[in-house]
Amino acid sequence: MASYNSGWLILVGILVTLSLPYSHAFWGNENKIHTAVFLSPEFVLGPGSVENRFYFNVDFPKGHIALKSFDAEVIDEAGYPVPLHETYLHHWVVVRYYVRKGVEISKLDDLKKLNRSDYISGGNSGICQNGILSQFFGLGSETRKTSTHIPDPYGIEVGNPAEVPSGFQEQWMLNVHAIDTRGAEDKLGCTECRCDLYNVTVDEYGRPLRPYYKGGLLCCYDRTQCKVKHGFEAVRRTLYLRYTVKWIDMDRSVLPVKIYIFDITDSWKRTPSSTEINAEHKCKIEYDIESCDATGLGNDGCIDTKRISLDMPFGGYLIYGVAHQHSGGTGSALYREDGQLMCSSLPTYGEGEEPGNEAGYIVGMTTCYPKPGTVEISEGETLILEFNYSRIRHHTGVMGLFYILVADDLPKPMHRLRTVVQTQDSIMVVAILWAAAALIGVVAVIALAVHYQFKCEGEDGYEAIGM
Secondary structure, eight states: OHHHHHHHHHHHHHHHHHHSOHHHHHHOOOSOOEEEEEEOOOEEEOTTBEEEEEEESOOOOOSSEEEEEEEEEEEETTSOBOOTTTEEEEEEEEEEEEEETTOOOOSHHHHHHSOGGGEEEOOOSOSSSTTTTOOSEEEOGGGGGOOOOOOTTEEEEEOOGGGSOTTEEEEEEEEEEEEEOTTBSSHHHHHTTBHHHHTOOBOTTSOBOOTTOOBSGGGSOTTOBOOBOTTOOOOOEEEEEEEEEEEEEOOTTOEEEEEEEEETTOOOOOOTTTTSTTSOOOOOOEEEEOOHHHHTOOSTTOEEEEEEEEEOSOOEEEEEEEEEOOTTEEEEEEEETTSOEEEEEOEEEBOBSSTTOBBTSEEEEOEEOOOTTSSEEOTTOEEEEEEEEEOSSOEEEEEOEEEEEEESOOOHHHHHHHTTOOSTTHHHHHHHHHHHHHHHHHHHHHHHHHHHHHHHHHHHOHHHHHO
16 A cells, blocks of 8 residues: 555656746756846926936946846836836936945935046847947836846846945936827927937037937937927826846856847958957947938838848847837847847837837847757857838938846756757757656556555455555
8 A cells, every 4th residue: 555655656746847937947947037127317397308328326226136137118207107108218227336335325316426447338139339229228218118038047147246246236227218208299300300300510528410410319318309289288297117136145046148139230340360359349229221212212121121240249148039129110020140030129119198108119029049069159159230210201310229147057957868868859859858857757657556445456455455
């Protein structure tokens, strides 16, 4: 009887193991996820006005941790989400930096006055130079419906005491760029920062704009004003960026990922030293889209496609990818040089009025989560970045950014299995092997139980089993 019961216990154990999510069965998930919700400093907007400020030393989780997600949205004083057709969220970004202890930075002007030896950038791993696109997280109008979740067992490591320069402390900067389009004469034109609608001829530093510059970030800087309909009036209102951070405590079970951001405007060209991380990657961030009418083309197949080649100055396993586009965007993808698709990201356009579903706006971008170990990037490998925009109408100041997370290592069980299974479908094969092994175990347990049952029948009959 004891053997019979132990056999069924083994069977139950196998079935429970099979019912676990695949990642849990392999790696476990004992690290508790922490969540905190913060508010940016308040900003006040009236019809047509612009907020584009840099807030230093914002609230952020402390300690040696691994970030798992960072989500954000614009809300009003009562905590209600504000729709994009009222306040357009051009972008938000969060950037790490190190500042000497005892030195305080609260705004960008403070940073400009700082002794350079008191401030050290703590940006991502590249690949743009000069602090451009150095954010850890950042999105725009798509923020409400774009996943930033980092799957187990990975995370973005921050707060490591061994990485903080001596005499410095780690802090975070938040940049919020929002445009109030209530009553705007041309809402899309305001969100695309058309210079004529802002009546701007110089940038925020007073430098004249290039003659051919028709719109973009240089025309919708902080406290500029977009044109509103004559006689339109609405109250100025206080707003916030509400951001939610999820993280776990950093330990040996967490595999750190590195952040890389590709820009379709990158003017990089291959040279003998171009695979080095300090190779010249001049990222212009924005560009314009000419309409089909302007080029004499019809609306059929009226798509602007930009492609660039980039040699990778790093290697590792692709864990996550997502693109950032503006209105008119139709999707982006990352390919190998032979045309093999590695990751794609497509926009979702809203169809209504409520926050998260605003008609005509990109309200989400799809993300890619490759199966662990199936998409490996080799150092020096050439990848192709592609961005597509509709050309039915003219667009100014659009962006084509591709954000990826890359891990140097795979979980240890995966490493062992890859020595046996070395195909793109290794995870599926391993899952099948696990299922087969479990099935064999189940059959063995049943056979043992049946054998025991027959043995008991031969000795004591059915009454012996019922005792």
